[in-house]
Amino acid sequence: MVVRRLGSGRGVTRNKATDGVTVISLLLLLWMFSDGGGIIFVEGGGSGRSNGGGGFWIGGGSPSNVGIAIALTAMAGLALAATLVYSHRFRFENVSYCFSAVYLFNYACVTSFVLLWFLLVENYSLVVLLSRGGLKSPWSRRRRKHALLPKQWKILFDTDGRLLDGGVKFLKKVRSGGVDPSLRAEVWPFLLGVLCQAGQRFCGCVRQCEGDGMALFYDLGSSKEERESIRTQKRKEYANLRRQCQQIVKPTERSFNMKGTFVNSNEDSGDFSQVLDSPGVDDVSAPLFPEKGSPVGQNSDNLVHGAASQTSTPLGERSLSGITCGIVSEADTDSSDSESSEDAEELQLFLTPERIQGDVDESAEDPTLDEHIKKSTISEAENRSKSQMAEDFSTWQRIIRLDAVRANDEWTVYSPSQVVVSTMKARRLAESVGLLDYDHLEPCRIFHAARLVAILEAYALYDSEIGYCQGMSDLLSPIISVMEKDHEAFWCFVGFMKKARHNFRLDEVGIRRQLNMVSKIIKGKDSNLYRHLEKLQAEDCFFVYRMVVVLFRREFNFEQTLCLWEVMWADQAAIRAGIAKSAWGRMRLRAPPTDDLLLYAVAACVLQRRKLIIEKYSSMDEIFRECNSMAGHLDVWKLLDDAHDLVVNLHDKI
Amino acid sequence: MASRRRMLLKVIILGDSGVGKTSLMNQYVNRKFSNQYKATIGADFLTKEVQFEDRLFTMQIWDTAGQERFQSLGVAFYRGADCCVLVYDVNVTKSFENLNNWREEFLIQASPSDPENFPFVVLGNKIDIDGGNSRVVSEKKARAWCASKGDIPYFETSAKEGFNVEVAFQCIAKNALKNEPEEELYLPDTIDVTGGGQQQRSTGCEC
Numbered sequence: 001m002v003v004r005r006l007g008s009g010r011g012v013t014r015n016k017a018t019d020g021v022t023v024i025s026l027l028l029l030l031w032m033f034s035d036g037g038g039i040i041f042v043e044g045g046g047s048g049r050s051n052g053g054g055g056f057w058i059g060g061g062s063p064s065n066v067g068i069a070i071a072l073t074a075m076a077g078l079a080l081a082a083t084l085v086y087s088h089r090f091r092f093e094n095v096s097y098c099f100s101a102v103y104l105f106n107y108a109c110v111t112s113f114v115l116l117w118f119l120l121v122e123n124y125s126l127v128v129l130l131s132r133g134g135l136k137s138p139w140s141r142r143r144r145k146h147a148l149l150p151k152q153w154k155i156l157f158d159t160d161g162r163l164l165d166g167g168v169k170f171l172k173k174v175r176s177g178g179v180d181p182s183l184r185a186e187v188w189p190f191l192l193g194v195l196c197q198a199g200q201r202f203c204g205c206v207r208q209c210e211g212d213g214m215a216l217f218y219d220l221g222s223s224k225e226e227r228e229s230i231r232t233q234k235r236k237e238y239a240n241l242r243r244q245c246q247q248i249v250k251p252t253e254r255s256f257n258m259k260g261t262f263v264n265s266n267e268d269s270g271d272f273s274q275v276l277d278s279p280g281v282d283d284v285s286a287p288l289f290p291e292k293g294s295p296v297g298q299n300s301d302n303l304v305h306g307a308a309s310q311t312s313t314p315l316g317e318r319s320l321s322g323i324t325c326g327i328v329s330e331a332d333t334d335s336s337d338s339e340s341s342e343d344a345e346e347l348q349l350f351l352t353p354e355r356i357q358g359d360v361d362e363s364a365e366d367p368t369l370d371e372h373i374k375k376s377t378i379s380e381a382e383n384r385s386k387s388q389m390a391e392d393f394s395t396w397q398r399i400i401r402l403d404a405v406r407a408n409d410e411w412t413v414y415s416p417s418q419v420v421v422s423t424m425k426a427r428r429l430a431e432s433v434g435l436l437d438y439d440h441l442e443p444c445r446i447f448h449a450a451r452l453v454a455i456l457e458a459y460a461l462y463d464s465e466i467g468y469c470q471g472m473s474d475l476l477s478p479i480i481s482v483m484e485k486d487h488e489a490f491w492c493f494v495g496f497m498k499k500a501r502h503n504f505r506l507d508e509v510g511i512r513r514q515l516n517m518v519s520k521i522i523k524g525k526d527s528n529l530y531r532h533l534e535k536l537q538a539e540d541c542f543f544v545y546r547m548v549v550v551l552f553r554r555e556f557n558f559e560q561t562l563c564l565w566e567v568m569w570a571d572q573a574a575i576r577a578g579i580a581k582s583a584w585g586r587m588r589l590r591a592p593p594t595d596d597l598l599l600y601a602v603a604a605c606v607l608q609r610r611k612l613i614i615e616k617y618s619s620m621d622e623i624f625r626e627c628n629s630m631a632g633h634l635d636v637w638k639l640l641d642d643a644h645d646l647v648v649n650l651h652d653k654i
Numbered sequence: 655m656a657s658r659r660r661m662l663l664k665v666i667i668l669g670d671s672g673v674g675k676t677s678l679m680n681q682y683v684n685r686k687f688s689n690q691y692k693a694t695i696g697a698d699f700l701t702k703e704v705q706f707e708d709r710l711f712t713m714q715i716w717d718t719a720g721q722e723r724f725q726s727l728g729v730a731f732y733r734g735a736d737c738c739v740l741v742y743d744v745n746v747t748k749s750f751e752n753l754n755n756w757r758e759e760f761l762i763q764a765s766p767s768d769p770e771n772f773p774f775v776v777l778g779n780k781i782d783i784d785g786g787n788s789r790v791v792s793e794k795k796a797r798a799w800c801a802s803k804g805d806i807p808y809f810e811t812s813a814k815e816g817f818n819v820e821v822a823f824q825c826i827a828k829n830a831l832k833n834e835p836e837e838e839l840y841l842p843d844t845i846d847v848t849g850g851g852q853q854q855r856s857t858g859c860e861c
Contacts, residue, residue, distance in 0.1 A: 391723075398748075399721055402672040403693050440689060470671065470693040470721045506723060542730045545696040554695070620730070621699065621714065628698050 145177035147563075153183055161224025163190070168579050170220070174570035175593070178563040181414065184482045190220060191569040192495030193576055194234070194488075220577050231488075238487035241458040248393055248461075391506075393460060396468035397434075400456045403473040404449040405438050410558045411481035412444060418484065419444045426450070433457070451480050455490045462494065469504040472497075474550040478562055496565075499572060499595065503549050514548045514599060515541045517654065521603035524650045529610045538620035543627045544602045551598055552634075555605075560636040567640055568597045591644035594651055604642035605634065663704075663713045663830040664734055666764075668756045669741035670749040671720030674779040677813035678741060679717045682823045687814050694719045697731050704827050713827055732764035737773045737830035742791070744778045744810070750791040750799075757803065766833075773829035774806045777822055782812035 148170070156163055156170050163170055167190070179187045188194075222230070412419050426443040429450040438446045452473055459476075460467045476493050483489035502510030519541045523530040533539040546554055551568075553561050574593035594600065606613070609626060617623050667675045676691040676698075683700040699716045716731055738760050742749040757774060766772040778796050781789070793810060800806040807829065809822040 391721075399671045406690060406692055408690060408692065469723050470719055471695050473693070474695075504723070508727060511727065540730070542696075542727065545727070549695050554692070624697075624731075625699065 145173075147177045147180045148173045148183060148187065149180050150183055153180075153187065157224075161227070162222065163220050166579070167220030167573070167577060171570045171574045171577070171579060171593075174566055175574070176567075178566040181559075184562070185484065185488070188479075188482065188492050188569075189488065189495075191566065191573050192492045193498070193573060194491045194495045220573070234491050235487040238458060238490050241461055241490075242454060244461055245454075245457040391467055393464075393467070396460045397457060399470060400453055400460070400468050400473070401435055401437075403470060404435065404452040404456070405441065407445070407449060407452060407473060407477050409442075409445055409448075411448070411478060414558055415481045418448070418481065421447045429454075448477070448480060451486060451489070452476060455480065455486060455493060458490055459493060459497070463497065463501060465506075466497070466501050466504050471549045472504065474553040475500060478553075478558060478565075481558075482562075496569075500551065511545070511548065515545065517596060517599045518544055518548070518603050518606070520654050521600060521646060521650060522606060524653055525603070525646060526607055526610055529607065529614060532614045533623075536618065536620050536623070538623055541606075543620065543624040544606060546628060547602050547605065547630075548599070552601070555630045555634055556636055557632075560634075564598075564601065564636050564640065568601075571595070571597045591647035592651060594647050597643060597647070600646045600650075601639050601643040604639055604646055605630065607646075608639075608642065661709070661711045663711050663736050663827060664716070665713060665737045665739060665826055665830055666716045666718065666732060666735045666760070667739045667741060668718055668760060669720060670743070670746070670752050670756075673720065673741045673743040673746070673749050674813045675720065675741050676717050678739075678777065678779060678811065678819060679715050681813045681816055681819045683715065685816065687816070689814075693721075696727075699731075704824075706827055706831060711827065711831070713823075713830070729763050732760065735760075735764050735766070736833045737775065737826050738764070739775050739777060739826055740806075741777045741779055742796075743780045744791050744796075745780055745783055745788045747790050750778075750796065753799065770804070773833050774803070775822065775826045775829060776800050776806050776808045778808070778810045779813055781810050782815050782817065 152173065153170075158164055170190070174187070174191065179191075421444050423443040426447040430438055430446050433450050433453040435446070435450050435453055438449060441449065455476060456468055456473060459472070475496060476489070479492050479496065480489050483492055503514060504510070519530075519533075519539055522533070522541070523539075530539065533541075551561075552564055556564060571593040572595055575595055579593070606627070612626070613623055617626070667679060669675055671693065676694055677687060677689075679700055680686050680688070680691070683702045694717055697716055697718045699714055702713045702715065704711050704713050716735075718731075738757075740753050740756050742753055744750075753776065761769045761772065764772075776796065776799075778791065778793070783789075796810075797808050800808040807825050809818050809825070811818040811822055813819060
């Protein structure tokens, strides 16, 4: 009976009232007769509910005593069957009769069940075993397990501060339950692969690791000492990015263009030569990236060329003005050169071509995307001469400031330490980043907004292909709330954006691929719904656009969003670390890790409303409205359950 | 027959980020103002029942993202628009300069049958700020531009104070209606929300 309650979770008590009576009485019994087990049980249910799910799995113990467990499982199976028959029989009769009958039965079984319970929670492999056995196991449906707790986190490391077993256990834990709020600041850099960005740019790292056949395993396998040195380095890199931001646009709001600054620095100083020699750059052909290539190719003609090709587009006017700014800013050369020898190393960061290349390499995991992107790399460059030039750094800065002051205060409840910032400190920071129009905000929100500005600007410089796009502040705000130091928040954001940045690409390849994938998942799962969408000309799934772009940030509250993101990051980290292939068979979840968990969740979200959509909605507008009004109506763990189910069923087909 | 049917008027609001598109829409539909609206991602819409010359209409107002990064993705909701509202912030020159781009882009993306006569309405928003002292685009300049583009109706508004918003949207509705008869000829069924809904419901069940 315990097992039955475990597996079916809240659904039983909610949906099947008659069943519920029996179950509740048995729960009481269990509680009376087995202190230890009962208490754990009650705790599990409680915390599960508070988290919007009915999580009962406890602890991700090491696989042990499998033999005993299997034997016991067999026994439990018999007992379970008997109990089910028993309770079913008496369901409609006198409750007390039912109570006493099952009472006797259970009394006999309680001891073995409690034992089994402990073994079960220690041995998720059993679950896999059962669920693979063709039986529709009652606990194949996952509810939220407990989040990774501090005491569990501590014992995941060896004496050098290295994650045991390369982080497999760690990722398993996070995949199924997220991370305890108190641990987030410590754990996220691991999840987001911040530590793998050590010393090198993405691409170098990716290549090197792939060459070793261990694909970024280093990330999770780093020692405490290594992480310290990486952290120091990363802090310097961030400080340099910030310095660059301040150099590009002086407080007087001169509209200098970052590209212009590049050209200047490049033309006037030889420091960039060392950039050219750095690994990973030489195989990138600068001409592919006309305007970005200029610092590498030392050819400012590219800019002029780019400008000329601009005029025919509808955006020509603006683009042109952007470029003009760039050229005008040559006057600013001195200031940007003053620190260039010191900064030269850091300036490698700005050389997006190879970073882009790195991302292309990375996305090679997805064969379709791979092709697509490789083809698009060239057209992307062409496209960019049309659209990207339309947005220059000063445009980004303006929009960043706009978005920063309208970030909401939802996070304040979760980060009390950041709420107590003094007015003075907040205003000083706001001033230093040139934030305006914040008078209506409380100090903590001014401070938050100013941090958003600082980090987003730095990111726009760091990844100038993407720059800033609305929606990015939605992604950064929760990170800032968790990571109190700007440089840490920045690098976590960079890690997050490694995947998410594709959604913001100007050539639309990324977002189209995502929407297309959601469409495919829906088609694969529910052809009726898909046909209905086709009929309404909505099969492009544009209606989930916002969910995809800000990763459910507008649908879920702060805590729910972070849970979803953590689970998603753990999947991505597992793939980066190469755990995906080797160890997923032993994972509790039947679903293998996927880079696209979010898209499965989006599709699941639409599928949850299939009936409504098919029966009631007769236009794309209505579906759009529905999807844009889901805030507060979603259960993150239910959604993840459904998403994982979709992954199980469809991942090899899509 | 016509009086019984409720027509759908589709209005698209375009303009740079932060000029107040969401605020204008919410002020008109819900008579509410907040300076806490988050950036619109993609698009969103609200509907409002409007009465005009004894006929009831449903005005569907589409609020769009100000950062026009994904131009071709916008096509989906530009389609079938009856009127396009161009908004700028009277305190930000660039937002005014960009009106031309927004207009041209709309005409390209929505490709209305008669682009020359497609109804636009221009709103100069945020006239309340700093008592008008921080204003950089004069009314005269704005009107001149509107005149040069085929006499586009122009209104100065404050979404914050609700100033001129109602009047502006009445004009928008009127102009959208002008566009309507033509649309009706082409797509009579999709315009009629009530009829369309019922019709779909029955087909929906067959699925």
